[in-house]
Amino acid sequence: MTGESGDGWVHGPDGSRYWGRFGAAGLLLVDPHGAVLLQHRAEWSHFGGTWGIPGGARHLGESAFDAAVRETTEEAGLPPELVVHRFESVLDLGFWSYTTVVADAVERFEPRMTDPESIALSWTPIDDVDALPLHPRFAEAWPALRARVRPGVDR
Numbered sequence: 001m002t003g004e005s006g007d008g009w010v011h012g013p014d015g016s017r018y019w020g021r022f023g024a025a026g027l028l029l030v031d032p033h034g035a036v037l038l039q040h041r042a043e044w045s046h047f048g049g050t051w052g053i054p055g056g057a058r059h060l061g062e063s064a065f066d067a068a069v070r071e072t073t074e075e076a077g078l079p080p081e082l083v084v085h086r087f088e089s090v091l092d093l094g095f096w097s098y099t100t101v102v103a104d105a106v107e108r109f110e111p112r113m114t115d116p117e118s119i120a121l122s123w124t125p126i127d128d129v130d131a132l133p134l135h136p137r138f139a140e141a142w143p144a145l146r147a148r149v150r151p152g153v154d155r
Helices: 064-076 126-131 136-149
Strands: 009-011 017-019 024-030 035-041 055-057 083-092 097-105 118-125
Touching (some): 035 064, 064 083, 064 118, 083 136, 097 136, 118 126, 126 136
Parallel strands (some): 024 097
Antiparallel strands (some): 009 017, 024 035, 024 055, 035 118, 083 097
């Protein structure tokens, strides 16, 4: 039986857990030089020690874009006024969804670890992302996203 555990996790029919009662969203931010902002996840977090994008649980009624920008502001010191929305990619499991919001940063900013969820934050050239130990779900989504995130594509 799928359902909410009361602690923020949603449980799938196979017992797998997904963070966020109302789904989750992350921000794949591309700078003007063709690098993406990645987060090295804290060891204590879900799939800790891997690289992914800043993000987290959506609030009730919150759009994926607003959630992704809010979470990235909280986790990486993003100045929200620098974000220009490009497109979204949704993983919808029926009982839970994750939205990757892809956006441009109109200028590169210096990311700051503003909460304990990160070991590091890095602007990473698109061609270097595959060499990192990626969060498994981000690793699955990355090939299709990579084809669309290069500067000048899907604007």
